[in-house]
Amino acid sequence: MGNLLVTAALCLFGYLLGGIPTAYLVAKRKHIDLREKGSGNLGATNTSRTLGFRYGVTVGVLDLLKGVVPSLFALDFFSLPAVSLLCIGMATILGHVFSPYLPSQRGGKGVATGAGVIAVLFPSAIPVGLVVFFSVAIGTRYVSLASITTYVVLIPYYLIRSHIQGQPIEYARLVFLCLLSLLILFTHRTNVNRLIHHSEPKFSYSADKEHK
Structure with a gap:
């Protein structure tokens, strides 16, 4: 029961962290709604095409870290089985793809955040x-x-x-x-x-x- 509760809590944490729309927030600082530019995707590639390479790299790194943090936290501080770690990683990626902070829930495509999870697991x-x-x-x-x-x-x-x-x-x-x-x-x-x-x-x- 203890592992189940910890896994559920970390899945929620991962989903909420993964859902932070970094590309949207970076573009907003330039008074641009990235959903209305280029492909409309909230990811590093569309950010780079719209704002420039430097901004695209920034978004890519931030999205990568969103994948790293929950999985690394779970791996380092809790003795969870592999299934739990994989569930936490997937919840983080799903948060990035289906952001709870955006009305349409349209986030990124999961590439950079998925890479962060892969890097840990x-x-x-x-x-x-x-x-x-x-x-x-x-x-x-x-x-x-x-x-x-x-x-x-x-x-x-x-x-x-x-x-x-x-x-x-x-x-x-x-x-x-x-x-x-x-x-x-x-x-x-x-x-x-x-x-x-x-x-x-x-x-x-x-x-x-x-x-x-």
Whole structure:
């Protein structure tokens, strides 16, 4: 019962922290409603396209930290089973995607916040994730494709790594990775449609834009 209550409390904490719309708040300081600009998404990519690269990086780092904090807190201070840690991580990501602080509940797409959770719960996947993401992003200049590919690749990576190391597959972790990949695909469904029809905008670095 104790672990259940702690897990529930940390899931709520993760959801509320994950739901903080960092991109929206950063853009608001420039008197811009990011939901009405570009793709309308409250994430680092749309922030970068609208406000400039520096602001996009700021939002990306803040969103990443939202994923790190609840999972790291749960891992360091409580002896919770893996299922509890995974539930807390997923609650944090869902908070980012479906923000409780916005009327429409439309938040970001879960990429950076999900990466924060992965960094804590699957640290060995960090190098692989970075290589896949930047290889696809630089090779195609489609951030959406890079994001989707990275999360999908984590599934076979976990299976192959477990096999090579002779470790049993933890099905809770496998289910988590599968659900997270499906969530990333869901949040990128319009991007997938544009990729199919060759209308997805390519990312390009640009200097910070000035908004008076």
